[in-house]
Amino acid sequence: MVALRRVGEGLVTLFLVALVTYFFTSKMPGNEAAVICGPSGPACIRHETALLYLNHPFFARFFHWLGELFQGHLGLTLAPPIPISTVLLAAYPITLELIIYSQVIAIVVAIPAAMYGALRANRMFDKVSTAASFATLSLPNFIVGPLLVLIFAVKLAWFPGPASNVPSLWSDPGQNLYVMFLPSLTLAVGSIAVYQRLLRADMIATLEEDYILMARAKGLSTARILFRHALRPSTFSTMTVGGVQIGGLIAGAIIAETVFSLHGLGSVLTAAVAAKDLPTVQAVTIIVAVFYILCNLLIDFLYTLIDPRGRRGRRA
Template identity: 45%
Template sequence: MAKYLLRRLIQLVVVAFIISVLVFLLVHLLPGDPAAQILGANDTAHNRAVLNKQLGLNLPLWHQYIFWLKGVLHGNLGQSYLNHTPVTQVISTGWPIDLELIIISQVIAFAVAIPLALITSRRPNRPVDNISTTATFGMLALPPFVIAPIMVAVFAVGLHWFPATGYIPFTQNPATNLHDMILPSLAITAGSIAVYYRLFRSDLISTLQEDFVTMARSKGLSPRWIMWRHAFRPSSFSLLAAAGVNIGALIAGTFIVEFLFAIPGLGYSLVQAVNQRDYLVVQGITLVVAVAYVVIQFLIDFLFTVVDPRVTRE
């Protein structure tokens, strides 16, 4: 187990390194001369060269990379060209919002999808199952940018249950913050519920046809015990893998919802920075998002070792 996790950890470090190189190159692949952008197109070539030297842009690429990496490791991602806020500050205000959105939406998704699948998989193709399957199919087909405006129209504009837009940090007022976050989280959670429910349901149905479930029945165990203690774990592998990919995609992938509800999360800042060609902000957020993605996959790999003993020993 420890050996397996150590191997995964080394892989994580290698992947993080590769990501840092790619993110660094990303900016350098983009056309345009930063000095020209800062000084304006009409300045002299001499001034540009001086500025390039000041910024270290005359050095070889690998040298620049090491210089940049040193900064990253010391928590310095540079600052925005536009308003000179440090990139780390942009990120530190953004990530708690994404984290909160992800946690709330995923908790709801699992809380709905898992019990529903446990109920319907026991008697597939009965009315309850058909309704759930059709409903989740609809959820799957509706992207957040369709669901969100509908929810705003119904719950915010129509019923006045929730605010349509706005954000107050959790630390300032937890109750208001949670209240504000409910609609955005629900907009995200629909897709997750659909994916988790359908995967878990179909895996449960096939697990329930396995010999070891018949064997468990032949021991006289109750259907509920068989469901929880025999079928649940072997059916959860694809659910876990899908959750890893899905949560990874939600980091900064929630920008549509953040835009619609005017929540300054990471995705929101990223899209703005891209629009304004604020390259260092783009670079910084991309790096953080990519590393977070890798870390989540590592956590999922760890959970696999808990759920399936065969993973570490084979």
């Protein structure tokens, strides 16, 4: 039941996002028909206007577009006219990989750092990692990216610099990970800091709980207490924030793609905005919204997995 309601809420959100996106993009200056036809003359413009429903009222146009969207017809890019779906299919892996890799890096770094910091709160390691978190939180992606390029690509030459060819994960996973590492790290830096701060704070609170004392009284090792008893109850706010900041990650991905000249959704979007390619802008926005909603559904699901109290259950 709860799951169904969540999915329903997601659909409502999606509809609103579609409406707002369509409204604002249709208010952008410029005429799509004119852009398509270029110098071809008024006959072409009349033809395209009819084809694109441009002479219909706003809501008629919107629902026509939405109907097409539901059938999987994203339309054509304006110039040259190729299916938007083709463009997106070519571009989305880069962005998706960027986001997933960055989150894997963030989790792998943040969880141990937060645990160790919480275990020895206010001692050396904790103070250093706290300071490092604050420092990285105040660094924007467009500074971190070039900085990483400068250090690891230019000076040390450990990793390839921008504008490298990215093979697909399936054809050459090693090279893919190698090339994507710096862009992913750029995106991860902010997440590491956020997750480390939140998890450390919650972990410190959890370690004060009676059940941790009881686990200690059972003679369990510190590692076992941390991983088996303290980690899961400490992850709730970190997970919530993780879901919320996916929006920020997408924005960050656009910056990282720009810095590293990667051809992902971000570069498709910026190019489309610059070319006044409204159908493409709309399509990318909708895809991003779907992704955002799916991620948050996933997090809701993870919640019930981690916290049994959220589930419907028997009572004694």
